[in-house]
Amino acid sequence: MSVRRIAQEQPEKFEFNAENMIWAEELIKKYPVGKERSAVIPLLWRAQEQNDGWTSEPAMRKVADLLGMAYIRVYEVATFYTMFQLSPVGKKAHVQVCGTTPCMLRGSKELIEICKKRISKTPHTLSEDGDFSWEEVECLGACVNAPMIQIFKDTYEDLDEKALEDLLDAFAKGEQPKPGPQIERTLSCPESGLTTLTDVPDYVPLNLSSSASDVAEAPVSQEEASGEILTAVSSVATEEKTTEKNEASSKENSSADKSSDDLKSAAATALSEKSSEGKTADDTVSDEDRPEYLDGPRDGNGDDLKMIKGVGPKLEATLNALGFYHFDQIASWTRENIAWVDNSLSFKGRIDRENWLEQAKKLASGEETEFSKRANYDDAPKNDAPKGDK
Numbered sequence: 001m002s003v004r005r006i007a008q009e010q011p012e013k014f015e016f017n018a019e020n021m022i023w024a025e026e027l028i029k030k031y032p033v034g035k036e037r038s039a040v041i042p043l044l045w046r047a048q049e050q051n052d053g054w055t056s057e058p059a060m061r062k063v064a065d066l067l068g069m070a071y072i073r074v075y076e077v078a079t080f081y082t083m084f085q086l087s088p089v090g091k092k093a094h095v096q097v098c099g100t101t102p103c104m105l106r107g108s109k110e111l112i113e114i115c116k117k118r119i120s121k122t123p124h125t126l127s128e129d130g131d132f133s134w135e136e137v138e139c140l141g142a143c144v145n146a147p148m149i150q151i152f153k154d155t156y157e158d159l160d161e162k163a164l165e166d167l168l169d170a171f172a173k174g175e176q177p178k179p180g181p182q183i184e185r186t187l188s189c190p191e192s193g194l195t196t197l198t199d200v201p202d203y204v205p206l207n208l209s210s211s212a213s214d215v216a217e218a219p220v221s222q223e224e225a226s227g228e229i230l231t232a233v234s235s236v237a238t239e240e241k242t243t244e245k246n247e248a249s250s251k252e253n254s255s256a257d258k259s260s261d262d263l264k265s266a267a268a269t270a271l272s273e274k275s276s277e278g279k280t281a282d283d284t285v286s287d288e289d290r291p292e293y294l295d296g297p298r299d300g301n302g303d304d305l306k307m308i309k310g311v312g313p314k315l316e317a318t319l320n321a322l323g324f325y326h327f328d329q330i331a332s333w334t335r336e337n338i339a340w341v342d343n344s345l346s347f348k349g350r351i352d353r354e355n356w357l358e359q360a361k362k363l364a365s366g367e368e369t370e371f372s373k374r375a376n377y378d379d380a381p382k383n384d385a386p387k388g389d390k
Ligand code: FES
Pocket: 098, 099, 100, 101, 102, 103, 104, 138, 139, 140, 141, 142, 143, 144, 146, 147, 148
């Protein structure tokens, strides 16, 4: 890590403008009495934003005074984190080039040469027109897309010399280039396509409000599958925002229920099509091992399968789509049935690990389990799938 020193030339003083002062006072109130100094990083950041992208020594003192901290404590924070600039930076871009091993092995030295050529020979020195500056920093957490740079709040990844030149040209023209990978890849997906988790996901994420026909017309390749899910997630986020603004809450609820029903029905169709094609992830599992299933819950009312530890809202919907609505159905599964369900839902081992059958037997006979006693479905789903599980 390079030595970070504050600039020799400093302004006389720093004051937050009126708007930022109100914001700072409100922010400090959010912390418990005696813990206000936890606000040091957001306050320094706001000071830096107000001060043309760099944190002056008077700004550090101002933040320390607001938080009742010793000046040296704020100085330590500001000089430790490379997000805080200790001298003036370029008006259009301050380029932070990651020089840590993965980025170095993938070409960060060449990127630094471009910065030296186009901006200034030494780091933390303004270009002649004052528009650019650069520095080398430690890992910025995007190693998978190395080499990369950060400009203000955004990262630009998968760079080579030409890509960096193009970016600098765009900033020079006052444009805002698209952050993220600068090659044809989605986020941090492998450049050459998927190499693991290559089976097309056969679960239906309930949060996606895509239509039933979207799900039925499932993507055929792995890349299409992941791309489609990402697109759907992003469009759902946008839709949800718009809906929040424009629709009354009752209308929202009704639309969400409909969407959920659509997805359940689409999941059933997709799973049944898959089953009829005899496709399974494990060839040792046959469709003959499929447990007895129902076309719908008996008397129109299924059991609350979320009472089983390990079953969250998503898994419950998928189990329903497979024709399982009641505790006694699950309680009666044989080893072969368990293998079939495991195989069909791509969450191998959880049925045994969480002992679903024992839980289901108790619940089917009207007994409570330790988990069902604690369950409270008005809260966020405690029983949801662990990270990484489908
Ligand atoms: S090594 Fe460059 S982002 Fe991690």
